[in-house]
Amino acid sequence: MFTEKDLIQIANQGISLETIQQQIAHFQTGFPYLKVLKAATVGDGVVRVEENELATLVEEFDAQSADISLLKFVPASGAATRMFKSLFAYKDEGKSDKSIVEFGERLRDFAFFEDLKTAMAKDDIDIETEIAAGNFQKIADYLLSSKGLDYGNLPKGLLKFHRYETGARTPVEEHLIEGTNYANAAGVVRIHFTVSPEHRSRFEALIDVVKPHYEDEFGVTYEINFSEQKPSTDTISVNIDNTPFRNSDSSLLFRPAGHGALLANLDDQDGDVVFIKNIDNVVPDQLKETTFVYKKVLGALLLKYRQQIFDFQENIENGGKDDTLIEELASFYEKILYTLPPADFETWSSAQKLAYFAEKLDRPVRLCGMVKNVGEPGGGPFWALNPDGTTSLQVVESAQIDMSDSVQKALFDTATHFNPVDLVCSLRGYKGKKFSLMSFRDINTGFITQKSKDGKDLKAQELPGLWNGSMSDWNTVFVEVPLITFNPVKTVNDLLRKEHQG
Template identity: 55%
Template sequence: MPKLIFIIDKNKCSMLNEQDLGQLRARGISEEEISQQVGYFENGFPWMALEKSATVGDGIIRFSEVELADFVSLFEQERSALSILKMVPASGAATRMFKSLFEHLTTGESNKESRLFFEKIQEFAFYPALKKWITSSDGETEVLSRLLSSPGLEYGILPKGLLEFHAYETGARTPFEEHLVEAALYASDGALARLHFTVSPEHRSRFEALAARLIPVWEAHFGIRYELSFSEQKPSTDTVAVNMDNTLFRESDGSLLFRPAGHGALLENLNDLQADVIFIKNIDNVVPDSLKDSTILYKKALGGLLVSILAKTESLASQLRANPSEELIAEALVFMGTYLGYVPSSDFQQVFLADQVDVLLSVLARPTRVCGVVKNTGEPGGGPFWCPDETGNLSLQLVESAQVDMNNPGQKELFAGSTHFNPVDLVCAPRGLDLLAFRDMATGFITEKTKDGRGLKAQELPGLWNGAMAYWNTVFVEVPLETFNPVKTVIDLLRDAHQNNG
């Protein structure tokens, strides 16, 4: 009989045997992490407390035309001296993008989206590639099979980054290629464009092969050099699954079941990157060249604002260390409330000046991010809010609906009344810090899944731009809605933003 090892957590035990410990060692997961995860399954995650929505003038900056031009100019002036990187989470499969087409393929019956798909099929950028796999006599199910499965384009199992999104006279482009183009236009120092893609292991070779083919083309076009790197979600970030009664879920062979822990797991990947400025943007939020101008303009402006904030942050920290005064503290508080998303609790005014300085210096030393937000048009997802911490300090946070107690009428009303939406448009300054130290582990998610017909609970780590950045300095900037063009379903590719008519 295997030796049992007990982990004590709040007077409750979960049993790990030697086989389990071997699994943990292989993944680089500690017993303490498993204990913490089981504790969250047992007790749940606390709800986020919303104080108020971030609005223009109160947590959200809206650039005037002059400010927009000035911040773009500042970024242009400073970028040659900066180490700049663009990070693109690109591991997600496109399966959900084709949900309606899979339903048609499985049932043999059309639905609203599949009918529109066939009506407009020639307008998709991937249609020329699909034509090579079908004949004029093929019916709809044969066409869908060649699109989604093998033999065929295999779009039902590939990641979005490898699908042909946009048509050009020179051929169709994938989101991966569009991000290469974007990087040259704003995420470079003028001579070098560095990009990092997080990918799934089974598709990494395809990304690398595509990069090898495309990089010489775009290096010649832009007269710059590209530096690409790839990483995969670390096994150490996977979380253990439990049964519905919170006991450890075991496979038929007795082994523990681990599951990927959502995009929050990519904080480890981000933490490994070295750069002064890191742009983060989702893989599917790209547009053809004819519509890129607004994106490029605002990306540079966000970068310029970040550079400006960092300069002021360093200046204030230096002055506070050298010659603190009530006047300087007052100046720092105004700056923090406007550009760092931090307002201390009322207790701050009751402590000695030296202690106030220590608090301010600790905040000024945090990693910093500028986040673009768009006007709320009813998209599902998170938004910008002022939230109190356990001691009453207010900070700006991106909050998802799953983090809010919707049974609380006041909190539900606050969330529903948010004026802006998070399109995942970040410009970050890690500042050489250990980013894991600025994560709030109590902001994860629990979901219910099935495995082999058995119900289970799964756990996601704090989201990359949510709880994973809970203790970053944050400012929100309103960006134009046309800079947010995600592709959630295949039909989204028929929208004007993805039809290259320019």
């Protein structure tokens, strides 16, 4: 199947031949469906923090923050192209819809309006004259193309999202400001952005400009670094008959493997508490307080549950092995971490039970914020049956479910909550052990999609998603968070919603 030249290319990509063969096998057989048992709901898999508990948890987090390692991890490589899908269709083909009408009517409300006005003025074009004449195709051209702001070719993180009296801010800047509040360890704020190679220099240039200003304003020191998806996380593409797809020069085609590829970037990081949040989920200052509170609440709960895990591990290390300890472990996993052992667990010996729990304790911990389901596409919180016979909480995407199975589809449709990519994780275990995150993913989860290149159809493969398959073997707690903490920008007109207007 592979030539000597192919093997050299695979090696240069940093991928083992075994991994490539595994990927091709997944193309041939597909990925097995996950068996959902029931939706996780408040009191049965989703924790609700009462209003009167919030202040105490915030204080607990603040009291510990100076003595632990904090990191804010922001996936920021996503292109803004899809934000402007309707606008591109209008610019290139004259296709208009109600979103185009709203765009034109409220053009002045966008944070990028002044920049757009300036860009057009450089070509002696007055934007107000064009607005009055209804020449919105020309305006869209200057917004999207390199003759103006080039927003259609930039990542979301570099676009102007919010307007303030002091000027407009990008999502990158909003994340810097967020970091000063909840990722601040004794005045040091560590933030890691994953970016695409072609835009890295732009991110670095922006940071060089704004970092001194925000350090002075907030009295902090930022430690900001970047990484790119690794070539070794790309997946091979195949023809429709599952043979390797070849480019016009006969080389193999590798493609970026979705956000699951970022597990390798996360694995390179370290921290007692790592906050993960997408680049476009930011709000103006007047709405940030709720986000600050719940990030600290999640952080405090994470540290609390992690300490309980450490206490159990210390007990086992010191020779604890009686039935009382096993009962306490069983209760902790059932009632706190919502994980149930295999069906025949009660027939096991005490030594087998203790070994089972010792293995379960020795893994990364994550708390996932969950908002009430308002019809957004994406993953939700479920109880699921795992390949090892255990039952645990999983973030489940629709593609992981056999929707042709009426029972499974009905269960999926009962989800009361939605995963907004609001995670707080610990990458360190007992006695400071740094986990190897690749050891805790389910390689039998993933997605297969149909694409095309050079007029030829092909199949592409995504790795296990970062917050579902890539973290399937983590110790997991789902916590309800307010809907206001979830404000993604999927289309440019989302910036016109009141949540994004200053």
